[in-house]
Amino acid sequence: MSRSSIIDHLKELRRRLLISVFSSVLSAGVAFAFYERAIHFLSRPFQSLLMQSEHPFFAYTLFEGFFTKVKLSLLLGVVLASPLLLYQLLRFLLPGLKRVEKKIVFIALFFGLILAGISFYLSYFKLLPFSIAFLTSSDFIPQHVGLVLNYEKSVFFVFNMILYAVILFQFPIVLDILLYLDVLSRKTLLKAGRYIIVLIFVVTAMITPPDLISQVSLAFPLIFLFYLSILVAKCFGWGSDV
DSSP, rough: HHHHHHHHHHHHHHHHHHHHHHHHHHHHHHHHHHHHHHHHHHHGGGGGHHHTTTEEEOOOOTTHEEEEEEEEHHHHHHHHHHHHHHHOOOOOOOGGGGGHHHHHHHHHHHHHHHHHHHHHIIIIIIHHHHHHHHSSSSSTSSSTTOOOOHHHHHHHHHHHHHHHHHHHHTHHHHHHHHHHHTOHHHHHHHTTTHHHHHHHHHHHHHSOSHHHHHHHHHHHHHHHHHHHHHHHHHTTTTTTOO
C-alpha cells in the first residue's frame, strides 16, 4: 500500500470519527432536553414502589442530580447515535471487504438486531420488574422497615442491566463468526461446553440482582443460544475439525 493511500485512509478515518463524535454530542443534547422522559422510562421497572410512595428515590448529595443528568445524557447520546456510529464504521470497513464478507456482516447485523430486541424485552419488561418486586417484598423487608433507594444508583442499575443484556446476547453472533473463520471448531466448543456454562452463570450473576431467579432467567437463554449457534454452524459446515 502506497503512502498516499495510507494518508487517504487516515483522512477518511478522521472524517468518520469526527462525524461520530458530533452525532454523539448532538444526541446527548437531545437526551438532555428529554431527560424527564428518559428518567420516567428508566423508573418504570420500579412501578411496584412508585405506587406505594410519591418519592421512591432520594438524592444523597447536593450535586447528585446534576451529575446524574449529565452522565446519563452522554451515555444515552451514544446509544441514540449508535445506528449512525455503526453506519460510519461500515462505510469505513466495507470497501476493504470481499463480497462474501460483506454479506456475512449484514447477516450478522440483522440477527444481532433481533437478539438485541429480545434481550431488551427480557431485561426491561421481565427480569427487572420481577427482581425489584421480589427483592423489596415483605418476605425480605418487613412492613415496619422503610426503604430508601439512591436516585443515581437506581437509574443506572436499570440502564446497566439493559445494556449488559444487549451486549451479552451478541455472544452467539460473535461465536458463529469465529466458527465461520475457523478460529474455533464445533468440537472444541462442545468439549468446553461445561466451562462456558459456568462462565455464563458467573457473568449473569455479576450483572443481575442478587437473586437466583434473575440469574437463571438470563443464563438459560444464553446457554440455549450457545448451543443454537453451534447447531447453525453445523448446518452451514462452519468450524469443522480438520
